[in-house]
Amino acid sequence: MERVRDLASKKAIVMFTKSSCCMCHSIKSLFYELGASPAVHELDKESRGKEMEWALRGMGCNPSVPAVFIGGQLVGSATDVLSSHVDGTLKQRLIDANAIWF
Amino acid sequence: MEDASPRTDTSTDADTEEKMLRDQLQGIGASDGSDKSRDQKTLRRLAQNREAARKSRLRKKAYVQQLESSRMKLTQLEQELQRARQQGIFISSSGEQSQSNGGNGAMAFDVEYARWLEEHNKRINELRGAVNSHAGDGELRIIVDGIVSHYDDIFRIKGDAAKTDVFHILSGMWKTPAERCFLWLGGFRSSELLKLLINQLEPLTEQQLLAINNLQQSSQQAEDALSQGMEALQQSLAETLAGSLAPTGSSGNVANYMGQMAMAMGKLGTLEGFIRQADNLRQQTLQQMHRILTTRQSARALLAISDYFSRLRALSSLWLARPRE
Numbered sequence: 001m002e003r004v005r006d007l008a009s010k011k012a013i014v015m016f017t018k019s020s021c022c023m024c025h026s027i028k029s030l031f032y033e034l035g036a037s038p039a040v041h042e043l044d045k046e047s048r049g050k051e052m053e054w055a056l057r058g059m060g061c062n063p064s065v066p067a068v069f070i071g072g073q074l075v076g077s078a079t080d081v082l083s084s085h086v087d088g089t090l091k092q093r094l095i096d097a098n099a100i101w102f
Numbered sequence: 103m104e105d106a107s108p109r110t111d112t113s114t115d116a117d118t119e120e121k122m123l124r125d126q127l128q129g130i131g132a133s134d135g136s137d138k139s140r141d142q143k144t145l146r147r148l149a150q151n152r153e154a155a156r157k158s159r160l161r162k163k164a165y166v167q168q169l170e171s172s173r174m175k176l177t178q179l180e181q182e183l184q185r186a187r188q189q190g191i192f193i194s195s196s197g198e199q200s201q202s203n204g205g206n207g208a209m210a211f212d213v214e215y216a217r218w219l220e221e222h223n224k225r226i227n228e229l230r231g232a233v234n235s236h237a238g239d240g241e242l243r244i245i246v247d248g249i250v251s252h253y254d255d256i257f258r259i260k261g262d263a264a265k266t267d268v269f270h271i272l273s274g275m276w277k278t279p280a281e282r283c284f285l286w287l288g289g290f291r292s293s294e295l296l297k298l299l300i301n302q303l304e305p306l307t308e309q310q311l312l313a314i315n316n317l318q319q320s321s322q323q324a325e326d327a328l329s330q331g332m333e334a335l336q337q338s339l340a341e342t343l344a345g346s347l348a349p350t351g352s353s354g355n356v357a358n359y360m361g362q363m364a365m366a367m368g369k370l371g372t373l374e375g376f377i378r379q380a381d382n383l384r385q386q387t388l389q390q391m392h393r394i395l396t397t398r399q400s401a402r403a404l405l406a407i408s409d410y411f412s413r414l415r416a417l418s419s420l421w422l423a424r425p426r427e
Contacts, residue, residue: 020338020368021372022331022332022334022335022338022369022372022376023331023372023375023376023379025330025331025334026327026328026330026331026332026334026376026379027331029326029330029331030323030324030327033323033326063375078375079378079379079382082324082327082379082383082386083382083386085320085323086317086320086321086324086383086386086387086390087390087393088313088316088317088320088390
């Protein structure tokens with residue numbers, strides 16, 4: 001839990017993924033397309049990956065990955081990110097977090 | 103409508119009927135039976151009973167005959183199906199244990215989709231009528247809101263169907279051929295739809311134009327992102343299956359094979375998630391468009407979208423009916 005929060009606060013965009021997760025790949029692509037560079041942490045490569053996965057589930061992430069944090073705040077899963085992109089709020093959050101400039 | 107059901111059978115067989123008549127006669131005989139009109143009424147009632155019983159027996163006979171001929175037809179059809187399958191024609195096997203879920207799920211969805219489409223067209227016609235008769239904003243809004251939330255229904259139905267048979271949804275076989283031309287992740291591309299609409303929606307305010315363009319761009323970006331994920335999935339699946347092609351003779355073969363198959367199964371399982379995101383994208387785009395536009399503009403947009411798909415379906419019919427050498 002602590003580790004998740006800790007990592008999430010370190011960069012403007014932080015993503016928790018798994019190397020085998022293709023939806024994670026989609027969300028990563030979206031951020032790159034928007035000109036952002038998310039910090040990516042692959043839970044299956046992390047030593048305390050299982051714990052972190054539990055922590056993310058505890059925060060309400062279902063599925064646990066991809067889990068996206070912007071400016072230290074939990075945005076949510078793929079559904080939340082894509083919905084937020086469509087209604088225009090994602091871009092604003094990225095700008096507010098200094099992840100992108102326009 | 104002719105009631106062929108034996109449930110309304112008022113008789114079982116001749117014996118019981120006679121017993122019923124005797125009981126009725128006894129009941130009447132108990133009183134001082136000198137009342138003529140009462141006897142006549144009774145006799146008429148008894149005659150009607152007999153008639154009803156006779157009709158009921160005839161209906162039952164007809165029903166049983168129908169069942170027997172249906173049974174023969176069914177056996178015939180099953181034989182034909184078996185023959186066709188042996189000839190390699192793909193037919194989903196509903197009713198067979200092994201694939202019953204897939205077959206039934208697909209058919210059930212097709213039926214639900216047809217029902218939804220019928221309802222949708224009904225609402226669109228109502229909207230067209232309201233627009234043409236210059237209905238007020240209040241009335242328009244009710245119809246428009248109704249259509250937008252009716253779209254929610256099909257997305258929910260698709261979601262449920264994708265859990266049972268993701269490949270059926272992905273295949274687009276529930277759509278007509280011309281619609282399938284434009285198939286993307288089990289449905290239409292919102293970004294393309296918006297491109298078509300922008301010209302139809304004049305006049306738009308500066309703000310609206312900007313918002314619609316942004317929406318078009320956002321949905322396109324989201325579509326591209328999902329497409330990239332699907333490509334990654336394909337790649338990953340191919341690598342997994344190719345990885346099980348171990349050289350013959352090595353002892354770990356079977357375990358390897360099983361392991362790779364298990365991994366491949368896991369990857370296939372993620373397809374449903376992609377359909378879900380694609381449908382969510384369609385739904386969100388539709389709702390956002392509705393938010394940006396005025397009621398009247400939304401009405402025009404919904405009519406334009408519906409007309410476009412109607413044309414695609416008409417094209418499919420023409421195509422399927424085309425003369426072939």
